[in-house]
Amino acid sequence: MELRQLKYFLAVAQEANFTRAAESVHISQPGISAQIRQLENDLGATLIDRSGRSVTLTAVGEVVHDHARSVLAAVESLRQAVDEMNGLVRGKLVVGMITACTVTPLFDALSGFHLAHPGVEITLLEEESGKLVEYVRKGTVDLALIGAANRVPDDLDGWQIVSEPIAAAVPPDHPLAESTGATLAELSGYPIICLPEGTGIRAVLDQASAARGLTPTIALQASAPSTVINLAERGLGVAVLSESMIAQHKGLRTVPITDADAAAVLALISTPTKSPALRELLSHCQQSFTGAESGGLVRVSGAVAR
Missing domain, CATH: 3.40.190.10 (Periplasmic binding protein-like II)
Known part of the structure; x- marks a missing residue:
């Protein structure tokens, strides 16, 4: 029995297909089939049921599967321990x-x-x-x-x-441009340009708005902060970003959001x-x-x- 045979066996179990498993471990399909046949011969038991359209593990194969994972994990831990002692990283x-x-x-x-x-x-x-x-x-x-x-x-x-806190950014001619601060309710009166869901800044905006029963109108969203800024500079809405992101662009006025308590x-x-x-x-x-x-x-x- 060889470690590579256990690796090939786990690949077939995961993919439920010899061809895909062979591709995942960079070996030919006949090669992986032969190696698993040899593993079965060494163990004296059939590990894989090949009778269906997709391969499945036999009852013995299920048991071997768990042990194979443990063996390979132990080998990896051993290799890492030796690498650490030798000062190697790979x-x-x-x-x-x-x-x-x-x-x-x-x-x-x-x-x-x-x-x-x-x-x-x-x-x-x-x-x-x-x-x-x-x-x-x-x-x-x-x-x-x-x-x-x-x-x-x-x-x-x-x-x-x-x-850092989130803030609004508006062009110099915007009604909020001279404000020392604005609430989320006040911002909700304008179209918002923001980063997409899944970003920290958007999470702060959405959570703070929801806590106050508000649903801001997200008119436009972009993955890059510079794009959000460029859209706001053209008067398409109020940009909501972090204070440092806004500070990098002198064409907009920063308006602190006074009731967005969480930080981005x-x-x-x-x-x-x-x-x-x-x-x-x-x-x-x-x-x-x-x-x-x-x-x-x-x-x-x-x-x-x-």
Whole structure:
């Protein structure tokens, strides 16, 4: 019995199809079939029922499936322990980030990590924050940059990068341009331009409005803050963004929203269990964000602090 045979067996069990399983582990279909036949011969039992349109596990196969997962997990833990002792980092990391969000220190961290550990494959995934949280919970994403309202999920480790109020942005000729502040009720009288659902800024706006029984009219939405600003500059509505995003554009007036209590949070999240590679990447993130405009990483959730 070989470890690769257990790996192939798990792939077939997951895909319920020899061809798709072969593609997932980068082997030919005849090759994976032969390896599993050899595994069955070694164990003296049929593990896979091949009589139907899709393959299924036999009763013995179900038992072997659980043990195979445990064996491969134990081997991976052993490999990680040895790598840590040798100071080596390898494997694969999936990093998620909010769509159209440019955070230079994160890119610097990825670059520094890649130079230090070229053997680790890095995959970057753009998605909205809500989905990234679920991906991290499921383990399909190792580290994610998300936006949230007030705080990151309690069941995940989190490091705050930015926490600031949301605000409105209007052209100089807008009725609110000279206001020192506006309530959500006052903003509801105008079309709103905002980021899409799943972003921290939108979550703050939606939650604060709902708490006051308000439903703002979202006339336009865009994934990039610069697009929201450009649309507002052309008089298409009131932009709602974070104060720092608005401050970068001198063509609009900032109007504080006086009754949006929660802050828009930008944070990194990960599962509490971390591979050596992920720990190294987090170390690079700490170095990159320290001294950046955000002021560095502040742990806001997880085992160290709340």
